Amino acid sequence: MAKAKSAFVCTECGAEYSKWQGQCSSCREWNTLSEVRLAPARPGAPAATTGRSGYAGVTSREVVDLSAVDLSEVPRLSSTFDEFDRVLGGGLVPGSAVLLGGHPGAGKSTLLLQTACKLAQGRRVLYVTGEESLSQVAMRAHRLQLPTQGLKMLAETSVETILAVAERERPEILVIDSIQTMHLEDISSAPGGVAQVRESAAALTRFAKGSDTVLLLVGHVTKDGSLAGPKVLEHMIDASLLLEGGADSRFRTLRGQKNRFGAVNELGVFAMLEHGLKEVKNPSAIFLSRGEEQSPGSLVMVVWEGTRPILVEVQALLDDSPLGNPRRVAVGLDANRLAMLLAVLHRHGGLFTGDQDVFLNVVGGVKVLETSADLAVLLAVVSSLQGRALAKELVVFGEVGLSGEIRPVPSGQERIIEAAKHGFTRAIVPRGNAPKQAPAGMEVVAVDKLSEALEAL
Numbered sequence: 372m373a374k375a376k377s378a379f380v381c382t383e384c385g386a387e388y389s390k391w392q393g394q395c396s397s398c399r400e401w402n403t404l405s406e407v408r409l410a411p412a413r414p415g416a417p418a419a420t421t422g423r424s425g426y427a428g429v430t431s432r433e434v435v436d437l438s439a440v441d442l443s444e445v446p447r448l449s450s451t452f453d454e455f456d457r458v459l460g461g462g463l464v465p466g467s468a469v470l471l472g473g474h475p476g477a478g479k480s481t482l483l484l485q486t487a488c489k490l491a492q493g494r495r496v497l498y499v500t501g502e503e504s505l506s507q508v509a510m511r512a513h514r515l516q517l518p519t520q521g522l523k524m525l526a527e528t529s530v531e532t533i534l535a536v537a538e539r540e541r542p543e544i545l546v547i548d549s550i551q552t553m554h555l556e557d558i559s560s561a562p563g564g565v566a567q568v569r570e571s572a573a574a575l576t577r578f579a580k581g582s583d584t585v586l587l588l589v590g591h592v593t594k595d596g597s598l599a600g601p602k603v604l605e606h607m608i609d610a611s612l613l614l615e616g617g618a619d620s621r622f623r624t625l626r627g628q629k630n631r632f633g634a635v636n637e638l639g640v641f642a643m644l645e646h647g648l649k650e651v652k653n654p655s656a657i658f659l660s661r662g663e664e665q666s667p668g669s670l671v672m673v674v675w676e677g678t679r680p681i682l683v684e685v686q687a688l689l690d691d692s693p694l695g696n697p698r699r700v701a702v703g704l705d706a707n708r709l710a711m712l713l714a715v716l717h718r719h720g721g722l723f724t725g726d727q728d729v730f731l732n733v734v735g736g737v738k739v740l741e742t743s744a745d746l747a748v749l750l751a752v753v754s755s756l757q758g759r760a761l762a763k764e765l766v767v768f769g770e771v772g773l774s775g776e777i778r779p780v781p782s783g784q785e786r787i788i789e790a791a792k793h794g795f796t797r798a799i800v801p802r803g804n805a806p807k808q809a810p811a812g813m814e815v816v817a818v819d820k821l822s823e824a825l826e827a828l
Contacts, residue, residue, distance in 0.1 A: 379404040380565050385606065407566040448543070448585065451489040454641060454650040455482070457677070458612060458625050460633015463544070465583040467632065468576045468607065470550075472590040473614035478623050478641070478648055479589050482614065483546050484512060485647050486587075490544055491522035497542035501528040501552030515647040528562065530555050530571045534578055542584060547575060549589035550604075569604060576607050605629060616643070620736055622657060623648065627677070636740060637677030655682040655793055658735040665763045668755030671795070672747030673768045673786035674739050680782065680789040682766065684734040685744065687751035692728040703733030704744065712771060716749050719775030719821050722756060743780040745771035746799065746824060753825065761828065762797060766790040769801040775821040779803025787815060799827050 379388045381404055386397040394401050447462030456462045473479045487496050500508055505526050512519050527533055530553050553571040554562040579586035605611050609631045616623035625639040640651040659682055668687040673680050701709045713724050733739055746769035754761050770778040783804025791810035798815050805817035818824045
């Protein structure tokens with residue numbers, strides 16, 4: 372009998388080592404190596420073969436010219452949600468593996484159950500639950516008033532059993548809720564461990580590639596917001612989506628973190644209602660629900676999420692600090708970039724904030740990842756510092772450099788048009804984004820330096 376070999380895998384970056392060590396040499400994290408049992412190679416195991424679609428993750432024995440590949444062989448299936456399809460890049464791709472992560476209560480199971488019930492009316496769908504009983508899932512579907520005819524259900528955690536049932540049923544869509552509860556008989560570790568999660572996901576992904584089945588996996592999220600399990604799980608799958616939103620908020624944002632078939636950082640917005648998740652067609656409208664009276668430190672900016680512009684409100688609050696080291700708190704923005712922008716404001720704007728506590732918040736729970744929010748952040752800080760409210764019809768975007776210059780950002784014309792659609796009449800933008808002809812009723816102020824933007828206020 373062959374001796375079982377083992378390796379040590381970092382749960383943060385997926386690096387492998389032959390023996391245990393305290394610190395991972397790749398990501399420099401401590402105590403993140405977990406032992407993984409490597410099953411011996413089975414004699415006579417068949418070689419991997421390509422699926423009917425002939426792409427991604429499986430071995431092909433034929434050499435073809437790239438220009439001869441027929442893209443019409445890879446059709447997309449609609450998930451019945453336009454926002455879900457937007458984040459996926461146009462819909463579900465046969466033979467793809469999609470990982471949906473999120474905090475407990477975010478609505479992962481609700482979203483997939485709604486999708487599965489609607490797709491089951493015209494397609495073969497198999498929903499595998501490893502955390503809930505069949506009666507619990509049926510009660511949720513009844514509460515959400517979903518059509519339950521045609522949806523095949525299975526309560527199982529053994530991957531071998533799931534694959535045997537899937538071979539018999541031949542579903543077009545396979546939902547696994549969740550990957551942390553699945554286990555393989557050949558792996559000795561407990562479900563949810565590094566070895567079980569990785570090998571279970573690999574076995575399910577191989578089945579999806581070979582049978583052109585859409586595989587939807589639910590993944591748990593740790594306290595720091597990353598997907599639980601080994602980092603190598605993200606290398607096996609084709610798309611990694613994160614459903615964000617607290618239990619106290621009725622809105623949920625679905626963001627694409629990795630997508631082989633569409634744009635990364637695409638954003639979809641849903642509202643959690645009594646009958647489940649409902650997609651929000653116009654996200655800018657919900658993020659701009661401001662009061663009639665404008666307060667100092669409040670300003671609207673235009674950010675670019677995936678393939679569309681979204682208007683969000685940024686709020687700044689400055690207060691005299693009793694501490695020797697004033698606080699810098701940013702919710703929805705990078706705190707390190709905030710510290711850099713405050714230094715630029717002092718050096719090139721002549722405004723000192725070293726004795727002030729600075730609090731920054733993006734309304735609606737949106738996380739802004741791009742640099743186009745720099746100018747809006749600084750102008751909101753100036754508004755709060757001087758206690759003077761800005762015009763309610765003002766919108767701002769632009770990147771701020773260390774020398775105080777205002778740099779252009781991508782898709783500036785589309786941002787201005789989106790602001791004009793929502794009734795904004797004045798915009799402060801980088802000169803490189805100034806349009807040749809402004810939209811009707813919109814005054815566009817183009818600036819080159821931070822001092823010019825402050826004068827424009």
